Amino acid sequence: xxxxxDHSVEARLGDAGLVAVIRPPGPDLAALLAALLVAAGxxxxxxxxxxxxAPEAIxxxxxxxPDALVxxxxxxxxxxxxxxxxAGASFIVAPGSSDRVIETVLDAGVPMIPGIATPxxxxxxxxxxxxxxxxxxxxxxxxxxxxxxxxxPYPDARFVPTGxxxxxxxxAYLVEPNVLACxxxxxxxxxxxxxxxxxxxxxxTAAAALVTEARRRAAGTA
Numbered sequence: 001x002x003x004x005x006d007h008s009v010e011a012r013l014g015d016a017g018l019v020a021v022i023r024p025p026g027p028d029l030a031a032l033l034a035a036l037l038v039a040a041g042x043x044x045x046x047x048x049x050x051x052x053x054a055p056e057a058i059x060x061x062x063x064x065x066p067d068a069l070v071x072x073x074x075x076x077x078x079x080x081x082x083x084x085x086x087a088g089a090s091f092i093v094a095p096g097s098s099d100r101v102i103e104t105v106l107d108a109g110v111p112m113i114p115g116i117a118t119p120x121x122x123x124x125x126x127x128x129x130x131x132x133x134x135x136x137x138x139x140x141x142x143x144x145x146x147x148x149x150x151x152x153p154y155p156d157a158r159f160v161p162t163g164x165x166x167x168x169x170x171x172a173y174l175v176e177p178n179v180l181a182c183x184x185x186x187x188x189x190x191x192x193x194x195x196x197x198x199x200x201x202x203x204x205t206a207a208a209a210l211v212t213e214a215r216r217r218a219a220g221t222a
Contacts, residue, residue: 013069018181019160021046022187025191026057028060033200041207054083055084055087058087072091073183078101092110136163138165147179167186186203187207
């Protein structure tokens, strides 16, 4: 079962509205990037294990950007999960629902956000006590239409749609009642060195404004 810490992580993800999915070129740039994102209003960060040196990047972010909520993403194996947890990841995200990875993370008392693409996977994770799930790849699966279809039979499930989410459709996702936050990699797309941080700052500032707009719309239709 999830630990009590799940509740605070879920609340922080909901407050953030957007999780910046980053693949930093190196640990030093990861810390700079995290501080920039937090300053721009994006307080939740997912370091993907597609990046070389992801555990060290997580350590650097935790040390140098303490206000950030930092997790690990694209965690596919037990070994990666253990490495992420040892590095200090506050939550673990996977594109799928590996029983072994989920069990490892939950046994360590760390919040787990497994990926789902079907109602069967939703039910399996709800049976584990997991109610925060990653819808992936969101746009391929139908995007907001899929979320609306899942809302009826699974009213307790909250989703973090990822895959195809960008500035053009972020608000449409966030106004869906069963969306906790969205995962987005477009914020750091093309980042290879510190020279690209200015563009990231502009995207992050614009994205934070979109999150605010989505909340305003959701409040107006509540």
